[in-house]
Amino acid sequence: MARTVHIIGAGLAGLAAAVRLAPSGATVVVHEATAYPGGRCRSFFDRTIGMTIDNGNHLVLSGNRSVLSYAEAIGSAAGLVGPAAAEFPFVDLTSNERWTLRINDGLPWWIFDKSRRVPGTHLGDYLRLWRLLRVGADAPVGQVIDCSGSLYQRLVHPLLLAALNLEPREGSAALASAVVRETLAAGGQACRPLIAREGLGPVLIEPAIEHLRGRNVEVRLDHELRAMRFSDGKVAELDFGADTASIGAGDAVILAVPTHAAAALVPGLSTPQGYRAIANAHFRIDAPPGTPPMLGIINGTTEWVFAFPGRLSVTISNADRLMDVPRAMLAQTIWQEVSRAVGIAAELPPWQIVRERRATFAATPEENDRRPAARTEWGNLVLAGDWTATGLPATLESAARSGHRAAELVMSGSSV
Numbered sequence: 001m002a003r004t005v006h007i008i009g010a011g012l013a014g015l016a017a018a019v020r021l022a023p024s025g026a027t028v029v030v031h032e033a034t035a036y037p038g039g040r041c042r043s044f045f046d047r048t049i050g051m052t053i054d055n056g057n058h059l060v061l062s063g064n065r066s067v068l069s070y071a072e073a074i075g076s077a078a079g080l081v082g083p084a085a086a087e088f089p090f091v092d093l094t095s096n097e098r099w100t101l102r103i104n105d106g107l108p109w110w111i112f113d114k115s116r117r118v119p120g121t122h123l124g125d126y127l128r129l130w131r132l133l134r135v136g137a138d139a140p141v142g143q144v145i146d147c148s149g150s151l152y153q154r155l156v157h158p159l160l161l162a163a164l165n166l167e168p169r170e171g172s173a174a175l176a177s178a179v180v181r182e183t184l185a186a187g188g189q190a191c192r193p194l195i196a197r198e199g200l201g202p203v204l205i206e207p208a209i210e211h212l213r214g215r216n217v218e219v220r221l222d223h224e225l226r227a228m229r230f231s232d233g234k235v236a237e238l239d240f241g242a243d244t245a246s247i248g249a250g251d252a253v254i255l256a257v258p259t260h261a262a263a264a265l266v267p268g269l270s271t272p273q274g275y276r277a278i279a280n281a282h283f284r285i286d287a288p289p290g291t292p293p294m295l296g297i298i299n300g301t302t303e304w305v306f307a308f309p310g311r312l313s314v315t316i317s318n319a320d321r322l323m324d325v326p327r328a329m330l331a332q333t334i335w336q337e338v339s340r341a342v343g344i345a346a347e348l349p350p351w352q353i354v355r356e357r358r359a360t361f362a363a364t365p366e367e368n369d370r371r372p373a374a375r376t377e378w379g380n381l382v383l384a385g386d387w388t389a390t391g392l393p394a395t396l397e398s399a400a401r402s403g404h405r406a407a408e409l410v411m412s413g414s415s416v
């Protein structure tokens with residue numbers, strides 16, 4: 001068992017590793033480059049709309065077992081809220097049709113029931129989707145399933161677009177397969193949508209920091225790792241600019257930073273190179289009574305609308321095409337769609353647009369192949385992060401799972 005474990009990066013991967021390691025008896029120190037923990041999963045006060053918002057609306061599913069076990073460990077699982085059943089209301093802005101996908105628990109008899117499945121689809125469409133579960137060598141999704149027809153447009157496309165954050169036909173079929181296996185194919189009990197209604201910070205980040213500090217884990221903010229020095233096949237020193245930390249025999253380092261930061265710190269590391277953006281829009285307005293917590297939009301720029309207290313927020317994945325659209329124009333376009341979808345006759349309310357250019361790595365087969373394992377060639381260095389080889393796309397579940405795996409490697413002593 002390592003004596004001191006240095007965890008670099010206080011995103012969900014680093015925090016999940018720290019929470020797992022806190023009771024282990026090792027001295028655990030978390031080093032975060034910025035003044036706030038959370039990384040790509042954080043809340044902040046936005047002056048324009050005068051409320052606290054998240055950098056992006058984050059959907060968790062009830063089958064995301066690593067995120068849920070992390071939330072349970074830090075005592076905040078009750079802050080992830082959603083409907084009692086796996087129900088997903090949708091509206092098609094072209095045809096004006098509305099329907100609710102209702103996935104039952106256990107064996108998937110919902111695909112036999114017209115009132116539960118997607119309108120305009122047939123049983124055979126769902127059975128053909130099962131091809132995705134038998135993917136061998138990785139390939140683009142478009143080479144494995146038929147990317148046309150109502151089931152694709154109204155269910156597979158929105159699900160995989162949200163999970164992979166790129167145009168699904170280009171996406172890794174191996175990653176798409178993992179998503180379908182852990183959600184749709186696992187039954188309604190794995191598909192209940194959960195949202196941090198009070199915000200990502202209050203639910204997933206601040207309780208973790210409090211939990212860690214209460215267990216003598218030091219969380220050092222504004223403490224960026226600038227370089228690592230290696231000797232005899234191990235990390236020998238961490239260089240933080242103003243100070244350094246020597247890595248003694250039996251100590252370990254978990255590097256839980258984003259792709260580009262890891263590539264700069266570890267010589268010769270294979271990492272994904274491409275990214276995809278996500279855009280979010282936030283509107284300060286009360287949702288009309290009856291608005292579902294989450295609404296899927298088909299045939300719009302808007303993809304998902306989330307109803308928070310006093311705010312409607314929108315997620316648009318694979319949003320590189322929107323990065324240079326003037327903000328006011330984008331807000332207006334999205335608001336027209338949202339007001340139609342939820343039935344509000346109001347002028348554009350106070351709004352904010354948040355665009356994250358490097359939201360996730362591009363989940364293509366080529367990029368998936370570049371993801372490194374947690375173990376490295378350096379005996380005391382373990383990697384974590386949503387972009388490491390977890391078998392999942394870049395999601396909170398991938399981040400939490402990678403953090404848990406890194407902690408287990410360190411605890412088992414196989415990394416020191």
Ligand SMILES: Cc1cc2nc3c(=O)[nH]c(=O)nc-3n(C[C@H](O)[C@H](O)[C@H](O)COP(=O)(O)OP(=O)(O)OC[C@H]3O[C@@H](n4cnc5c(N)ncnc54)[C@H](O)[C@@H]3O)c2cc1C
Pocket residue numbers: 008009010011012013014031032033034037038039040041055056057058059060223224225226256257258261278279280356358359360384385386387394395396397398399
């Ligand atoms: C807009 C948006 C929407 C999203 N929506 C969803 C969703 O609906 N569902 C879902 O499951 N996932 C979603 N995701 C993905 C999810 O946010 C990420 O997968 C997850 O937060 C990644 O966590 P991480 O710890 O791997 O990396 P990060 O969150 O990037 O954390 C890395 C940390 O390392 C720090 N760091 C970097 N360099 C150094 C250094 N040299 N020294 C010290 N610290 C350093 C960074 O500051 C950061 O805090 C979304 C992401 C975005 C951006």
